[in-house]
Amino acid sequence: xxxxxxxxxxxxxxxxxxxxxxxxxxxxxxxxxxxxxxxxxxxxxxxxxxxxxxxxxxxxxxxxxxxxxxxxxxxxxxxxxxxxxxxxxxxxxxxxxxxxxxxxxxxxxxxxxxxxxxxxxxxxxxxxxxxxxxxxxxxxxxxxxxxxxxxxxxxxxxxxxxxxxxxxxxxxxxxxxxxxxxxxxxxxxxxxxxxxxxxxxxxxxxxxxxxxxxxxxxxxxxxxxxxxxxxxxxxxxxxxxxxxxxxxxxxxxxxxxxxxxxxxxxxxxxxxxxxxxxxxxxxxxxxxxxxxxxxxxxxxxxxxxxxxxxxxxxxxxxxxxxxxxxxxxxxxxxxxxxxxxxxxxxxxxxxxxxxxxxxxxxxxxx
Numbered sequence: 294x295x296x297x298x299x300x301x302x303x304x305x306x307x308x309x310x311x312x313x314x315x316x317x318x319x320x321x322x323x324x325x326x327x328x329x330x331x332x333x334x335x336x337x338x339x340x341x342x343x344x345x346x347x348x349x350x351x352x353x354x355x356x357x358x359x360x361x362x363x364x365x366x367x368x369x370x371x372x373x374x375x376x377x378x379x380x381x382x383x384x385x386x387x388x389x390x391x392x393x394x395x396x397x398x399x400x401x402x403x404x405x406x407x408x409x410x411x412x413x414x415x416x417x418x419x420x421x422x423x424x425x426x427x428x429x430x431x432x433x434x435x436x437x438x439x440x441x442x443x444x445x446x447x448x449x450x451x452x453x454x455x456x457x458x459x460x461x462x463x464x465x466x467x468x469x470x471x472x473x474x475x476x477x478x479x480x481x482x483x484x485x486x487x488x489x490x491x492x493x494x495x496x497x498x499x500x501x502x503x504x505x506x507x508x509x510x511x512x513x514x515x516x517x518x519x520x521x522x523x524x525x526x527x528x529x530x531x532x533x534x535x536x537x538x539x540x541x542x543x544x545x546x547x548x549x550x551x552x553x554x555x556x557x558x559x560x561x562x563x564x565x566x567x568x569x570x571x572x573x574x575x576x577x578x579x580x581x582x583x584x585x586x587x588x589x590x591x592x593x594x595x596x597x598x599x600x601x602x603x604x605x606x607x608x609x610x611x612x613x614x615x616x617x618x619x620x621x622x623x624x625x626x627x628x629x630x631x632x633x634x635x636x637x638x639x640x641x642x643x644x645x646x647x648x649x650x651x652x653x654x655x656x657x658x659x
Contacts, residue, residue, distance in 0.1 A: 415595030419564025435553030
């Protein structure tokens with residue numbers, strides 16, 4: 294039986310979700326809604342979505358089992374809470390919410406109503422990072438000791454059609470991009486115990502050069518260059534820099550350093566590789582063939598897993614506790630910068646279970 298999905302928010306990322314979800318027999322995009330009904334109508338026409346509804350209509354539609362919340366970050370908790378109050382499970386784009394307390398309210402309501410919350414990113418379910426998890430678990434690089442993560446560029450105003458929200462509360466490089474890196478690190482190393490951090494606003498304004506907003510000047514309200522050190526409960530110490538202020542760099546996006554070698558991970562904002570390893574005594578890096586599928590543009594894989602988990606009464610992988618721990622880490626990094634102190638994490642989470650090996654296209658479980 295297919296779980297019917299209702300999409301709220303028909304913006305830039307929506308098409309990638311709809312395209313991906315079409316490849317799985319256990320879900321069906323049955324309706325879409327947006328504050329701009331014309332935009333929702335265009336999406337429905339392009340992808341043959343049966344219903345174009347207002348937001349309240351979609352929330353009240355008894356056929357919809359899961360709401361896919363693709364609104365802007367500032368609306369994630371409001372729409373998520375509304376979906377839960379309407380008796381529907383919800384899958385949010387990242388971050389889960391802008392504030393910890395809003396995320397906790399959602400999680401409490403879901404438990405009260407026996408509903409599920411899922412949350413992007415789900416790139417950790419792709420073939421690249423799943424292969425990395427297997428290599429770590431098999432001890433290919435020995436005991437993980439440390440790591441480094443870098444996401445640095447000159448800013449989204451050069452390419453995004455509507456970049457203003459990236460520089461407002463809930464935006465910035467950490468809240469925009471760190472979920473991919475943190476989720477990958479939690480998959481590999483487990484939860485974080487404490488963090489330190491330093492953050493700055495490098496430029497008080499940004500001038501948009503992308504269309505259709507070219508020439509618009511944006512006031513910057515959030516830090517745009519952030520460096521952190523994270524202590525993981527399992528022992529490794531990982532440094533991370535997230536920046537919209539760097540013109541060029543030559544750093545790897547993500548590396549794990551072990552007692553017996555080093556693992557170079559793929560871009561955690563993608564589902565594919567490459568994955569590279571160099572063990573102690575080896576003179577060259579070698580690329581490791583990916584051992585799992587789902588290496589294309591597969592946004593929505595976590596939602597597919599959530600729908601399957603609902604039917605099978607098991608834990609879904611891209612769950613609210615994972616999303617809350619990443620949110621807690623991101624806030625803690627900024628808190629550490631503000632206070633000049635280490636911040637102990639109050640949240641924790643289990644590493645998500647790996648996907649089964651040998652899945653066929655369209656499968657999420659065996």
